[in-house]
Amino acid sequence: MSTPEFALYVEGLTVSFNGFVAVNDLNLYVEKGETRVVIGPNGAGKTTVLDLICGRTRATSGSIRFKDIELTSLSEHRIVRAGVGRKFQTPSIYETLSVRENLEVSFPRGRTVFGALAFRRTADVIERVEEVAGQIFLADRLDDAAQLLSHGQKQWLEIGMLLMQEPELMMLDEPVAGMSVSEREKTAELLNRIGQDRSMIVIEHDMEFAQRIADRVTVLHQGRVLAEGSMDHVQNDPRVIEVYLGH
Numbered sequence: 008m009s010t011p012e013f014a015l016y017v018e019g020l021t022v023s024f025n026g027f028v029a030v031n032d033l034n035l036y037v038e039k040g041e042t043r044v045v046i047g048p049n050g051a052g053k054t055t056v057l058d059l060i061c062g063r064t065r066a067t068s069g070s071i072r073f074k075d076i077e078l079t080s081l082s083e084h085r086i087v088r089a090g091v092g093r094k095f096q097t098p099s100i101y102e103t104l105s106v107r108e109n110l111e112v113s114f115p116r117g118r119t120v121f122g123a124l125a126f127r128r129t130a131d132v133i134e135r136v137e138e139v140a141g142q143i144f145l146a147d148r149l150d151d152a153a154q155l156l157s158h159g160q161k162q163w164l165e166i167g168m169l170l171m172q173e174p175e176l177m178m179l180d181e182p183v184a185g186m187s188v189s190e191r192e193k194t195a196e197l198l199n200r201i202g203q204d205r206s207m208i209v210i211e212h213d214m215e216f217a218q219r220i221a222d223r224v225t226v227l228h229q230g231r232v233l234a235e236g237s238m239d240h241v242q243n244d245p246r247v248i249e250v251y252l253g254h
């Protein structure tokens with residue numbers, strides 16, 4: 008049996024807020040190319056773990072290693088440059104810009120809105136924008152203002168903005184919240200496709216959706232790992248049923 012290659016090593020990760028320990032001595036290992044779904048009751052620490060990995064929140068102790076880079080001491084933008092992309096629950100797209108412009112500003116060379124609008128639409132940018140627009144089901148909406156998109160399409164656009172940076176680790180917080188049934192279907196298809204080339208961590212409450220995208224599932228409870236493994240394994244764990252699934 009070959010030894011798994013991990014993209015992300017989280018060890019002994021702890022953060023406390025005024026004495027309240029939100030993440031408690033957490034270990035988490037995500038393989039290259041793996042899609043890990045993180046579930047758990049409200050307040051379990053799921054969002055805080057993503058905040059710690061992307062540098063938005065500083066750890067009290069512990070280590071987060073990604074491709075041999077220690078992330079706990081890096082700034083948020085350096086973590087992005089190291090190849091970690093994060094999508095928050097509420098889309099942070101530019102409503103008045105077109106879909107095309109939103110994707111262009113996310114191209115690594117055009118870091119700011121102004122910089123991106125000023126930069127030349129070189130063949131590689133045009134090609135990348137069209138490729139990503141196709142992936143996120145918005146190829147025919149490139150010239151529409153982002154504000155005209157549905158809620159689900161805005162979520163896809165933000166995923167597309169992350170894809171422009173070609174992250175090796177992509178983290179998504181409840182990507183299908185508020186989506187219609189057909190949008191959920193397409194999002195599962197999208198995540199399964201983009202998850203083939205990178206590692207992903209997805210926080211999800213919808214178990215049916217989680218089942219469709221997860222390689223493995225981690226259940227958090229009170230800042231610790233309560234259970235981990237295949238969806239079938241965690242769904243049948245009596246402790247998981249007691250604290251989460253039974254409610």
Ligand SMILES: Nc1ncnc2c1ncn2[C@@H]1O[C@H](COP(=O)(O)OP(=O)(O)OP(=O)(O)O)[C@@H](O)[C@H]1O
Pocket residue numbers: 024029047048049050051052053054055056
């Ligand atoms: N900056 C902060 N200051 C103080 N407390 C915080 C802070 N961030 C998170 N917490 C607390 O840490 C705990 C974990 O919160 P977190 O948002 O990570 O949970 P979660 O598992 O994502 O929950 P949900 O499913 O409700 O989103 C909560 O009790 C929350 O109130």
